[in-house]
Amino acid sequence: MELFDDGPEDNGEAGSNAHEFTVSEISGAVKRSIEDQFGRVRVRGEVGRVSRPASGHLYFDLKDDRSVLAAITWKGQAAKLVTRPEEGIEVIATGRLTTFPGQSKYQMIVDQIEPAGAGALMMMLEKRRKALAAEGLFDETRKRPLPYLPDVIAVVTSPSGAVIRDILHRLRDRFPSRVLIWPVAVQGQESAPQVTAAIRGLNALDGSGPVPRPDLIIVARGGGSLEDLWGFNEESVVRAAAESRIPLISAVGHETDTTLIDFASDRRAPTPTAAAEMAVPVRAELALRLGDLQGRMGRASQTRIALPRQRLQDLGRALGRPQSLTDPARQRFDLFAGRLEPALRQFARSRRERLNALALPAALLRSATRAGNQRLTALGQKLPPTLARSLALRRERITRLGQSLTNSRARLIADAGRGIARDKDRLAALDARLGLAITRALPARRESLERLDRLRQTLGYTETLKRGFAVIHGPNGLLTSAKAARKATRFEIEFQDGRMAALPEGVDPAMPKPRKGKAEEPPEGGQQSLF
Structure with missing residues (x-):
């Protein structure tokens, strides 16, 4: 665009024909020229100064070894950035060039930022790791032990991937537990906010509602590239894992993959299946x-x-046996116990006889005592004072002895009465025990006798006859063989209900019975007679 016309040199004369532009016209012309020439561009450079004011806009510089380009991302676009600019990393920014007339400067409106290769991502990751480690979020002392048998296990992962199926299958094989699934996006721009919300939401559960509070959290995702796993490197996810009051297992990627949530979690699992093995033992x-x-x-x-x-x-x-120590004492006790009762009876009887022999009629005793007292009183008046006092002492002693004798007699009579009463009670108790023993023994003896009688009847031959057997009686006793029966002239058969006579086969019933006594000897050389 041509802004000035070539003409004669102005020597300061008032009649110059050069066009005069206002500042706004010049700024607008420059703005249109730049925006038309650079409609949408991709700029590679190192992020310099980064500013995040309260307005929400994002201001930063893109620079190389010779130049600096001011860049700005508006508030709406800043929230959608996958990679946020951090000072010192190399990025590729996509946007459009424009100018800012207020400061006569050009700048780039950035709507997309991506790292300039894996090296830039690793540099940014290492820088973020060092910053979070300096805050103590990765310290081993703040990590909690995993529960041995968790009742409820929460799994934060994608509900449609193979990861959740592997975890559920492994838990079912080892120790079936209640599993609470919180579905989240595990890749892309929504991954980090959803994982952060899931961890904090599970910690906010108090167990009073329909959803129980988990005892363990597993954050899981399959393997992938560094860019795919970048959501688990975000600062919000790391801080949520570090602040979790529920023990957390990180199972992101394969064994060789490492994300920042692995450092902040209480335990890192190389694979999601290994996380399930860490969570529960084998039943x-x-x-x-x-x-x-x-x-x-x-x-x-x-x-x-x-x-x-x-x-x-x-x-x-x-x-030794305690009974052997007490046997002699028990024997002596039995010996003296048998001799004690007769001795007590004899002692009481002798004392009663002596008491009766010494006892005087009450009237005679009172009169004698009265007379003796009068005589003693009369004599005491005539005796000297010393002898009178001695006599008074003797009188008091005799009175005490008499009272003691009366009391002893009463005690002996009472003791004898109590002894007799005890003997009567003991005799009555023994009589009751004897009657009870006889009453208890008679049924047992009667039952034993009936049992023996039944055994006698069972063993007797009459019971055998009832079962269809018979007994053969011959002239000289029982016949127990066929040979003996053939020799007998007659015999009797005993059944259960009586006897009946029988003859051997071929014997005439009219034949006389053989005579008892010694049989005649046959003549010499002849045969003995059958009759």
Whole structure:
């Protein structure tokens, strides 16, 4: 665009024909020229000064070894940036060039920023890691141990990927637990905000509502490139993991992949399947271990009881039988107990006889006492004072002895009465015990007798006859063989309900019975007679 016309040199004359522009015209012309020439450009450079005012806009510089380009990202676009500019990293910024008339400067309106290769991403990642580590977010002392048997496990991952299926399958094989799934995006611009909200939302649960509070959180994602896993390197995700009051396992990527959430989590798992193995033990191994511990506890309890018992038995054998120590004393007690009652009876009888022999009629005793007192009083008036006092002392002693004798007699009579009453009670108790013993013994003896009688009847031959057998009686006793029956002239058959006579086969019933006595001897050389 041509702004000035070539003409004669102005020597300061008032009639110059050069066009005069206002400042706004010049600024507008420059603005249109730059925007038309550079409609949309991609600029590669190192991020310099970065400013984030309260307005929400983002101001930064793009520079190389010779020049500096001012850049700005408006508030709406700044929230959508995948990679935020950080001082010192090399980026590729996409946007359009324009001017700022207020300061006569040109600048770039940036709407997209991406790192200039993996080296820039690694540089930015290392810088962020050092800054967060300096705040103490990666310290080992602040990490919590994982619960041994979590009741509820929360998994923060994509609900449609293979990761959640692997975790659920592994948990089902090892130790089935209740799983709470919080679906999030694991890649792209929405990944970091959703993962941050999921971690903080799970920590905000108090368990009073329908959703239980988890005992363990697993943040999981499959493998991918550095750019794919970048959402788990964001500062908001790292801070949420570090602030989590619930123990957290990071299972992002494969074993060789490392993200910043791995440093802030309480435990890092190389794969999502390994995270499930860390979360719960194997139920079968736990059952075997529990059975082994239960057996060890039982054996320890038995040993704890058996050793003192064996020690007590050993000490008991050294002490001897307690009964052997008390047998002599028990025998002496039985010996003296049998002699004590007759001795007490004889002692009471002799004392009663002596008391009766010494006892005087009450009237005679009172008159004698009265007369004796009068005589003693009369004599006491005539006696000297010393002898009178001695006589008074003797009188008091005799009175006490008489009272003591009366009391002793009363006690002896009362003791004898109580002894007789005790003997009567004891005799009545023994009589009751004897009657009770007889009453208890009679049914048992009667039952034993009936049992023996039933056994006698069972063993007798009459019971055998009832089962269809018979007994053969011959002239000289029982016939127990066919040979003996053939020799008998007649015999009787005994059944259960009676006897009947029978003859051997071929014998005439009219034949006389053989005579009892000694049979005639056959003549010499002849045969003995059958009759």
